[in-house]
Amino acid sequence: MNNSFDRILTGLIATLRQEIIPKLEGEFVRGQAYGVIYMLEFLRLRASWSPAFLTPQLEALDELASALAAIPGFPAAAPRPLPATSSPTEPDAMEMLRNAGDDQVSQLIDWLGSHGGSLDRSVTDSADQAVRTYIRRQLRHEIQTSARPMFAEISLGKEEEKTERQ
Amino acid sequence: MASQMERPKASPAYQDSGTLERALAVYLDQQLGRAVGVSGLRRFAVGFSWITIGFTISAPGIGGCTELILRLGPADGLFAPYSAAPQFFALRALEGAGVPAPRAFLWSDDSTILGAPFFISELVQGEAPIPWGPAGGMPEELRDRLGVAFTDALGALHNVEWQSSGLATVGEEITVENAASRQLEEWERNYLRWRLRPHPMLHYAARWLRANLPTAPRVSIVHGDYRLGNFLAIGDRITAILDWELVHLGDPHEDLAWACLPQYRAGTKLMSRLIERDAMYQRYHDKTGIEVDPETMRFYEIFSLYKLAVTHMAAVSVFERNDFHDLRMPAMGTQIAPVLRQMEKALEALA
Numbered sequence: 482m483n484n485s486f487d488r489i490l491t492g493l494i495a496t497l498r499q500e501i502i503p504k505l506e507g508e509f510v511r512g513q514a515y516g517v518i519y520m521l522e523f524l525r526l527r528a529s530w531s532p533a534f535l536t537p538q539l540e541a542l543d544e545l546a547s548a549l550a551a552i553p554g555f556p557a558a559a560p561r562p563l564p565a566t567s568s569p570t571e572p573d574a575m576e577m578l579r580n581a582g583d584d585q586v587s588q589l590i591d592w593l594g595s596h597g598g599s600l601d602r603s604v605t606d607s608a609d610q611a612v613r614t615y616i617r618r619q620l621r622h623e624i625q626t627s628a629r630p631m632f633a634e635i636s637l638g639k640e641e642e643k644t645e646r647q
Numbered sequence: 648m649a650s651q652m653e654r655p656k657a658s659p660a661y662q663d664s665g666t667l668e669r670a671l672a673v674y675l676d677q678q679l680g681r682a683v684g685v686s687g688l689r690r691f692a693v694g695f696s697w698i699t700i701g702f703t704i705s706a707p708g709i710g711g712c713t714e715l716i717l718r719l720g721p722a723d724g725l726f727a728p729y730s731a732a733p734q735f736f737a738l739r740a741l742e743g744a745g746v747p748a749p750r751a752f753l754w755s756d757d758s759t760i761l762g763a764p765f766f767i768s769e770l771v772q773g774e775a776p777i778p779w780g781p782a783g784g785m786p787e788e789l790r791d792r793l794g795v796a797f798t799d800a801l802g803a804l805h806n807v808e809w810q811s812s813g814l815a816t817v818g819e820e821i822t823v824e825n826a827a828s829r830q831l832e833e834w835e836r837n838y839l840r841w842r843l844r845p846h847p848m849l850h851y852a853a854r855w856l857r858a859n860l861p862t863a864p865r866v867s868i869v870h871g872d873y874r875l876g877n878f879l880a881i882g883d884r885i886t887a888i889l890d891w892e893l894v895h896l897g898d899p900h901e902d903l904a905w906a907c908l909p910q911y912r913a914g915t916k917l918m919s920r921l922i923e924r925d926a927m928y929q930r931y932h933d934k935t936g937i938e939v940d941p942e943t944m945r946f947y948e949i950f951s952l953y954k955l956a957v958t959h960m961a962a963v964s965v966f967e968r969n970d971f972h973d974l975r976m977p978a979m980g981t982q983i984a985p986v987l988r989q990m991e992k993a994l995e996a997l998a
Contacts, residue, residue, distance in 0.1 A: 583847055591854070
């Protein structure tokens with residue numbers, strides 16, 4: 482997920498209040514919609530992205546750090562993710578750690594692009610392979626933890642009996 | 648808990664239809680030197696970025712048109728801040744060139760007039776088939792004819808002699824040598840501007856793209872978002888290509904590659920769900936004389952995925968940073984990972 486948990490809840494509440502409730506007819510239906518807003522406000526106070534989503538991402542970073550450290554002759558000057566020295570359980574701290582790790586991986590890719598020519602080919606190939614494995618793993622995890630897309634419904638404003646997956 | 652939308656704030660003119668109608672009438676009266684009688688403002692629910700508003704003016708209208716379209720680039724839009732100049736100059740360059748596009752009449756980047764940069768064009772009739780429709784879609788025969796029209800319109804666009812148009816004055820000089828690098832640099836800047844977190848895959852792709860920059864066969868007007876969903880049609884006739892906000896000068900392969908993105912094939916083997924790749928290339932070559940280069944197409948297909956991922960990041964960013972509550976934005980953001988996965992697979996296939 483890319484937007485923050487709090488911002489998505491704020492957007493959901495605003496959309497209900499500004500776009501949906503004014504067009505709803507009937508006290509009961511509007512009451513239900515306000516009930517949704519109330520419960521969303523509760524979620525905002527008590528919930529956040531799940532550690533179950535973030536933990537595998539931090540594990541993948543750790544494994545990449547180990548894989549890079551195991552490459553003979555891997556240059557000390559190269560930026561790289563380092564093995565975690567702490568294991569936060571708070572989602573915000575975990576997300577910061579994931580982002581810091583991804584920043585280091587991004588810097589490593591850029592560094593290999595500008596310095597790779599001066600390194601032994603086997604070193605750059607091994608580093609590239611480790612990075613690609615990491616990227617594949619992270620993307621697969623993000624996709625596996627995503628809901629079925631509903632862009633047909635979003636565009637058409639109605640739910641078809643059978644729609645194509647994007 | 649107080650919600651953000653409860654804060655009072657000044658609204659731009661276009662957010663209130665009465666205010667907009669009055670401001671538009673004042674502007675048109677001044678431009679045309681007569682009272683034009685603006686009426687019938689209605690907002691179209693299309694696009695994620697520019698606001699599209701239809702309206703009517705009294706006869707004799709502008710350019711013989713009394714039914715017009717106002718396009719506004721809002722300050723909180725997807726790619727803001729906007730200028731209307733590239734779109735206006737591009738549409739003017741297309742007049743009489745055999746490209747189905749609305750005629751543009753007036754423009755301004757002065758936000759004090761209507762609250763945002765804008766241009767005014769004719770209203771063109773037609774319906775926009777969308778790439779996410781239910782299974783089945785249009786009849787095969789109609790689809791085939793529309794696929795040919797879709798390719799012909801692209802060929803006509805890339806044949807336009809733009810050198811003497813206002814478009815030649817927008818931005819820096821584009822050559823066959825620098826067209827690819829300029830686009831890559833622009834979208835790398837956009838990535839840095841809109842990302843809310845680092846995406847290693849985009850660094851990996853940018854490295855590959857920098858190492859494989861092609862030379863363009865010519866410098867053409869590039870639509871920038873040429874695909875199913877961005878044109879109007881009546882039957883098998885395309886009446887207007889729409890959404891010119893990413894228009895620029897560049898390599899014509901760029902539009903072809905964008906139209907071939909898997910996102911617009913709806914699970915079929917048809918480019919933009921309309922035409923097979925080989926048939927499209929052949930028809931395009933017949934219309935333009937350009938031999939479609941497979942290596943250049945590979946570059947621009949990877950580049951198109953890069954651009955699409957960054958566009959989704961813009962949606963995430965605009966939702967996260969503004970009081971702009973359109974829930975289509977975070978929904979688009981959920982598609983970053985699938986786009987990056989396609990990019991990774993495409994690069995793997997090239998290895």
